[in-house]
Amino acid sequence: MTWSPPIIGSRPVAILGGGVLGRRIATSYVAAGFNVHIRDPFPQARIDALKYIDENKESYTSFCPSGRPSSGYGTYTASEDIESAVKDAWLVIEAVPEKIELKIDTFAELDKYAPKDCIIGSNSSSFKSSLMIEKVSEERKRLCCNVHYTMPPTIRTVELMTDGFTHEEIFPFLSEVLRKCGMLPATARKESTGFIFNRLWAAVKREILLILTEGVSDAAEIDRLWSHMFQTSVLPCQLMDRVGLDTVAFIEDNYINERGLDGSSTVGWLRSNYISQGKLGLKTPEQGGLYPPASVEVNPPLNSAVSASSEKQEKKEMPPLFLLDVGLGSNSPSYPSLAGISTNGKILRLDSPNSPPKALVTGLPAPDGIDVDPSADRMYWTNMGADVSARDGSLMSARLDGTDRKTLLSNGTLTTPKQLILVKDPLSPNGSEKLYFCDREGLSVHRCNVDGSGHEVLVQNPGTAKDIKHWCVGITVDLARRKFYWTQKGPSKSNQGRIYRANLDFLPGEDGSNRSDIEVVFEGLPEPIDLEIESETGVLYWTDRGEHPRGSSLNCAQVEGDKTVKLLARHFHEPIGLKLDLGRGQIFVSDLGGSVYAVDVKTGKKTVVHRDEGSYTGIVTLPEA
Template identity: 50%
Template structure:
């Protein structure tokens, strides 16, 4: 058999299989096991290679995951370069995402498999790779659960010499990557891959022989196992364990409980199953404890929205720290609209808007579109890979519009053309039915349309903008909107005159009642009146809680608020009972709920973006720049 020769890399790509989890038809979930960890680690591996100057092709069958993976690299490659110290790399690598395996691997010098931990799936994939990838291509699995020798049933003798485990932890903040033989792997591959990983800024280590769990993962498995036993036996709790850990080993990294929540407790249990089977370990106070007390209740950690060993949103919190870090696997990407009335006093006000993408902590942000016509409301559909936003145009004229673009700001399209909507404000997506809802301030309407603008309809109309008296009546102006698909309701605000204390919040059915029309709906319910000046809306369906921003007069205005709502409130009933969660906003406007981490994000025209817990506690100002922020949207893209 000829010995392996190192490939000439040149423009040849690294192929990454799995930007996200594969469709359920491609594997049988284990106890509902679908790991968001695999989705995110795949994107981070790809981004690390791109930051290091290597070309990358991502293969995933899901259009949503392909789009999200590219978006993640767009937003994070600069930060990866800083952390991995690859800023001296003169040229970042190219990157693309494809659906089919053949085109992903046909020219690859290195393939990294990061698909769900199902052995049958991996055996099949490596059989295909051995046949389809170039004969000098290195074939690596990111699996920490299975030895690569178990994946070789369909791989010929030549292919087996090129297969190994290549396990990445969590780049870029954790730089370690472990290489391990399949027992057949050509020894010359290891120094070659060590060099390439060092070029990327990663820290490679080579296991001297095949071992379940590599080097560090075996240490980590022992720590996890004993930590879970401490919890199961009631000896301590997660916060205390992690506090002791931080005291002993430093607080630069989260402790074992926070890390297990970050990876996902279902993933932790799945990996531990392999150790239990191989070493005949007692599962009672480890995986059985996790499955009974956490996993069976949907408490999987950061990704679940229900928390895990920690409450939701506290993935990396340790005792003594006032703030919880959002640098976890479930942190959202923020999308912001800057209306353009900021520091540039010489700007063309009505054509100076920007669409900005920012990290969850506000430390990195970049404008992907500029020259927007007074943008106001925004939302994101990951399933279609599109951002949707409203543009008010010149408020005195009937020239508002709704537009969309790819997640990177390309392919801008007009969804609702000028003249079909007067002054569009907040926009919200009904993801289940792929519908856009948006309010129309001076147009005095609530609109609904498909993503492509078809089936555009008026579902609420409080006046006729062609009637100057009605148009000037701010009590009729519709501003904020949100949807409760589960209960078949939508909500909207009518803000009233500025600082007047005459604002109202209404609700109606998603389906128009028989005989009803936009100007004359019998199902409209007045929920709140005499509010200072309510603007944008959001709803937490699970908690039956409505949130809104208010730009009215102090002390009740310029606030973030919430109040309980339920489907059973009688039509025509109005209440003033609500809870103020945050004060001292500077013309508060944009609002979004992070249902995964249990956070509220909100903006003001003063140029600030805020984040707090759902009850308003732990309020933080994420950024305060020379901008005038209106709409905000969130998307969890890893």
């Protein structure tokens, strides 16, 4: 049976779902001159999607082969009703949640309401389109397929795949359309679990395991060869250790079960020789993984220059540190109550261990969280303020030498803002550089642009400033999983502390006060304070200023799988700030007792790099150029 492409003309591409990915797919078509109609049942999602297209369509044209279309951008509209959204469409792409029952029902509706020549594509990353077509007509099955986007414009690959019935001519037709939109199409010629790229990577891992099983080589040598051949720092054995060998085995099990593969020489060998012995990679630094314990976190040396770098790492040289002195040590007349905190806080720079720090900014009202951006020559910090009842907390910025001070947020906006981090998020719909911070007595988590604009309340707990269980303190962002984490420390020394997480992007129709995506990740902690995550491995680190023996400590745990909390180091004097320096195998910790430590990640050994009569909260390293 022959197939003729639909006549496009002014007919729209219909996108079902105006969320983070749906709006990006829509923008790629608009930038190439195609008309687009977005369908989303939630009004705010429709508003946000159209706003995203308004603000980003011009940047998307840079990927189109011909640049901005001579006929101008395509039109774009949004509606709640699926029937009106697809009635004239020549292509529909569903980007609804990954629930197979929902997708089956969606395809049934599209078969009913879409024109007879309309192509229906699923953006699903988890399901073959053949699983979605049980309620569509035989004729429509020939027009259905997978159209799997990753995340334009950052990653522009689009993988196309048949449902087992799809007209073959559809794939070159769609590929040409995608190229006009600046995408990089690839077509799987038949249905396949994992599409194309994931299968390539699975094959690499599988063959590496066979090489190791047969004793032909070892992990370090394989990675050296890989690095030289492909001129890349992404090394396969090291990456498997970082992901976790238990996770590697679980993924391979899916291919083994579906294809009837013999896994005895791959995952069977891996489980016998590593996993059963507790050797999982970075999840078990003391036991190691494919790399021995002393090498798990270090790239294998490729030449003398890298060897020199490894030698430098063993010396654990200290990068410049920026410290916040909250102003409650011996330099303060007294340790006041929350109402009436002194304005004796400082930002200090420490360039070498046990040397006098340099004061960059003084006269601050209880500074608490800090981060830096060397590329912009700026630092950002929070001040808890001098009077909780006055809600006089603030967010500020200055050059790295302390000059050009600016107030970004104040005037009753914040109560007692705490830990702050700068995040450069290429997928953010409204500016890639964001400041995330918690507001303790404000019972909330916030985000804004680096100039203070675009201020959002991400989480707003109920209650008043006296509801200590709802105090939000530390924060970190996990871009790999599109999550942010925060601590609610609970009453002092109470073992009621918790660590929560939620999505970086709101679900449609939700805001900070009615989120349905909030999860408790850890609970029953003494008094968790500041956080940082290594996104690549999913390991979360935090300080805890609670009671001994579990409190006054530095801790870590995986955020997925086995969430057993590991106590890395103890006997701090109410630790607050931490900063990972895993390239040198250490973590910096600051405490209210006036000390700054470097903690060895493997052994937990603490080394004092600075101690005086100050009272330290936030800490950050100045990245090397």
